[in-house]
Amino acid sequence: MSTQGGVQYSKIAEIKGPLVVVDGVESAAFDELVEIQTTEGERRLGKVLEVGNGKAIVQVFEGTTGLSISGTSAKFMGKMMEMPVSEEVLGRVFDGLGRPIDGLPDPIASKFLDINGEPMNPEQREYPRDFIQTGVSVIDGMLTLVRGQKLPIFSGSGMSHNILAAQIARQASVVGTTDEFAVVFAAIGVQYSEAEYFKRSLEESGALKRSVLFLNLADDPAIERIITPRVALTVAEYLAYDLGMHVLVILTDMTNYAEALREISAAREEVPGRKGYPGYLYTDLSTIYERAGRLHGRKGSVTQMPILTMPSDDITHPIPDLTGYITEGQIVLGRDLFRQGVYPPVNILMSLSRIMKDGIGEGKTRADHQEISNQNYDAYSRSQEVRALAGIVGKAGLTGVDLKYLEVGDSFEKDFLTQAVDENRTIEETLSLQWKVVSLLPKNELIKVKDKFIDQHYKER
Amino acid sequence: MGSDSAIERTVEKILHNTEEQILSSLKESLKSSQDALSNSHVSLEQEYDKIISEGKKEAEKLEKQIVGNADLASRNKQLVLIEESIEKVFVKAIKKIQDADRNSDYSKLISSMLKESIHTIGTPDITIQTNSKDKSVVQSLLSKFPGAILSQDVIDCLGGIKVQSKDGTMKFDNTIDARLERLKPLIRKDIASKFGR
Secondary structure, three states, X not given: OOOOOOEEEXXXXXXEOOEXXXXXXXXXXXXXXXXXXXXXXXXXEEEXXXXXXXXXXXXXXXXXXXXXXXXXXXXXXXXXXXXXXXXXXXXXXXXXXXXXXXXXXXXXXXXXXXXXXOOOOHHHEEOOOOEEEOXXXXXXXHOOEEOOOEOOEEEOOOOOHHHXXXXXXXXXXXXXXXXXXXXXXXXXXXXXXXXXXXXXXXXXXXXXXXXXXXXXXXXXXXXXHHOHHHHHHHHHHHHHHHXXXXXXXXXXXXXXXXXXXXXXXXXXOOOEOHHHOEOOXXXXXXXXXXXXXXXXXXXXXXXXXXXXXXXXXXXXXXHHHHHHHHOOEEEEEOHHHHHOOOOOOEOHHHOEEOOHHHOOOOOOOOOOHHHHHHHHHHHHHHHHHHHHHHHHHOHHHOOHHHHHHHHHHHHHXXXXXXXXOOOOOOHHHHHHHHHHHXXXXXXXXXXXXXXXXXXXXXXXX | OHHHHHHHHHHHHHHHHHHHHHHHHHXXXXXXXXXXXXXXXXXXXXXXXXXXHHHHHHHHHHHHHHHHHHHHHHHHHHHHHHHHHHHHHHHHHHHHHHOOOOOHHHHHHHHHHHHHHHHHHOOOOEEEEEOOOOHHHHHHHHHHOOOEEEEEEXXXXXXXXXXXXXXXXXXXXXXXXXXXXXXXXXXXXXXXXXXXX
């Protein structure tokens, strides 16, 4: 932390959207923290976006509403934005800029960390291998989350992604180890009722003790949303690499983050890219997502579950599209399943966890995990084809095996996929349910699993 | 006589057959009720295990909830108490600073503050503001800083100086209040460490 104060400039050349252009600036650094003081003495934080020709462009996090050219001054703080971190941040609730909003004092910091984090040395990265149990069958069974992975949830407006996010935050744990586990939850641009739901949900389940909440509300200035995921990840990195915890970071909703980025880009009059998002959207998103991982010689891990709502459920929209390039798979929520009242409405045929195979199996989950998961994929996929066929020729035109697949599809959605909001299933329960689903098929249809597993787990229904 | 024995044989045969039928159906009933009983044993055991495991899960959930919330509540109370103590230390320290003698050491401090301020603003042509107590100290140092002038306006602060460029576009707050504000997080940490945190 810098002990040196900064110079205050009172020559404001222009105020444009969320940006303030300060004139006559002698020395300022890129990303330097700036304190904007209004005529009424109100203080707002910002950061330097551009500097040169005696001018500095400052992005004001709390917005520029009410600022005027005369009477406004900008104090350059001589440091980057930092987050005070210590073990005491666990169980605390902060706003989108990392200030406490739970009525308790500022945490006594062990360290002050730059919110942009330190880039991970690629050579020092360790491949993610261990399983995180979320207690949600469809994720644990078929889209397994691995420590150090970044696995986004692609949702649509109005769907149950926030309920799912809260459930994961309450239930997630590491099994088979005594290592500590923590959840960092960053709500970006969410409604007040949703923020209250997240908070209450963690409090009532007793999970707040091992969680840190960052809440940026929908009516908070959009620009603050640029900071929220970064302060959350800074805390996560401290808990993981300094305190040796396994940290799950849930970021919801990254679409709001990208919207804020677009707002700034438009105010800076940058050449717009697809749908008006800046051309550097990919690079910017990667500076967030790439902060997930594990490091050689360090005990902890940072696992990310960013959640984003796809505008018009369009998976080719720039935000899910570019996110998909960076992350290691995706969990896609389906509108049809949601309409049918299925919770969680995960469309497994469009979902994938790319590094699941390395986090499951004997010694991690169970020896038959990969194979039974593949069999369920296969059977559910076939059931979808049969459903389509039944829509044309009717059930009477289907063969006996086809009818069995129809039953499998229903059982998959009813017994395996559907789960209560407060139901925390162990991995054994999840795998048993997967066997229950495929046990509707005759043995000779189980082509993805070895005979020894069939002998062990198959129970004809 | 002959016809009587034939009838008897027939009746006996019928009786025998009926007896066999009854016995076999009794055996079957016994077997099926035994099967039903053993099956219900299995399902009863499964149901029993399910109820026990759900009860266990619920108990663990409740325990986690109660212990977690109690831990958090006690930790939060501790945080509030520590903060109150830190505030008390701050109040005492500020009082001490306010009452400090404006001796030669203090003069050296003001001199270093002036040097730092000129370096930060980037020009020696500055206007200095201070409180009424420090005015004489600053005045005595002005000869060492050509280009610096002391403003007649006094400011309300614990000590130290505020400087600004002659055109008023650049300001630098180097008062003790501003320094305390800047260093407060570090000072809080030091004070808290005295309380064993």
